[in-house]
Amino acid sequence: MSQSKNPDFSILMVDDELPWLRSLGMTLEGPGGFTNLISCSDSREVPELFEQHDIGLVLLDLTMPHISGEELLRRINEEYPDVQVIILSGMNQLETAVGCMRLGAFDYFVKTVEEDRLLDGIRRAVRMVELQRENQAIRRRLFKKQLEHPEVFAPLVTRDAAMLAIFGYLESVSASRQPLLILGESGVGKELVARAAHQLGGGDGPLVSVNVAGLDDNVFADTLFGHRRGAFTGADRERPGMIERASGGTLFLDEIGDLSAASQVKLLRLLQEGEYYPLGSDSPCQLQARVICATHHDLAEMVRERSFRKDLYYRLHAHQVNIPPLRERKEDLPLLLQHFLESAAAELEKPVPTAPPELISLLNTYSFPGNIRELQAMVHDAVSQHPGGVLSCDVFQRRIGDARQTGGLVPARNPFTVLDDLPTLAEAGDLLVDAALERAGNNQTLAARLLGISQPALSKRLKQRREHA
Structure with missing residues (x-):
């Protein structure tokens, strides 16, 4: 299993009391689930640590020898304005807390505060830093016209302006830890888009795909969360869930619109709290994978019909792309046709056939309800029957005619009946x-x-x- 850093930037803990530093580190690593930690017991070393590490959050004691916490807070705020600072002090004094907030501290906690309150404050600060960095990445991308990683999108054959804009957006939000929602009809290539988003994320973990359509609540929970030995009858050994397998990478949940109401609640809690419980366990595990969801359903309409939870919809809506159907990107037909001719010929160990000029005109007359997947199947069928030379249009004509008759594409009523x-x-x-x-x-x-x-x-x-x- 890949070991990832949580968060992507470092959390610097500064305190001259070593026992407190060790205790704080154990709290952050255990219940908190944070792994990207740096400890410092000498405040004079802080400037050098900033030069050596990508620090996004500092947990800072006030009363220290050499350089006081108040002076460090002032320097950090001036030199590293994007870094958040939480003061952890042994003094429960309102005046001191107010003074620190005026100097730019994100929050102020007394060291004796409850563990849960402290962790909640740290999570809020981490989220603030993540949002700042996401916004900076988006702003940087908006000023660039060229893709930074065009190779990632090579499997998505297109020259459509809407698709190219989607690629740019995916690059913009690639550093985000928030969910990505991919909408689009069946066959438009949502899984290819998810794979591209995963590669852009830069994590060292795998892409783990789960089609959740048809999974009941128990199977959904076991698939995602895993279980401990003895959790239920037949659970004779521990099994890690897909979330754990995706650690450091991406968890891709396809057909999210088909989730049951109970499973929607479980997914919402996972995204809100960033933790989950394997079946049969009382100890929470941390979510350390980015979540990407996809569906061909209109989730907004499902929310209006109350078949999909509104709170889950807005949680998934942090980043969203809508992949256009093939009928709206007909200019891609020549590119896709040639691509599928070459791939089908390679798979069937045949020479690449030549497409007749009228084939593109024929394909342009069809709406492709099955989208790119349907075109790929047509081409593969035609190449498999092709004896050589110029490709025949007969296979395409026959399949399009059959689809029009059986696919509900013929008008349901006589168009002349509405005429006066x-x-x-x-x-x-x-x-x-x-x-x-x-x-x-x-x-x-x-x-x-x-x-x-x-x-x-x-x-x-x-x-x-x-x-x-």
């Missing part, structure tokens, strides 16, 4: 021919196929129409 005045048969025929030519990009061979007639028959009809015009 019906066109004549000749007028209706002309309108149908015009629609077919428009869809086919004025390619008469393809338009004839759409109309179910021969190309000479269509050519004759067009000639007659011109003669009678």
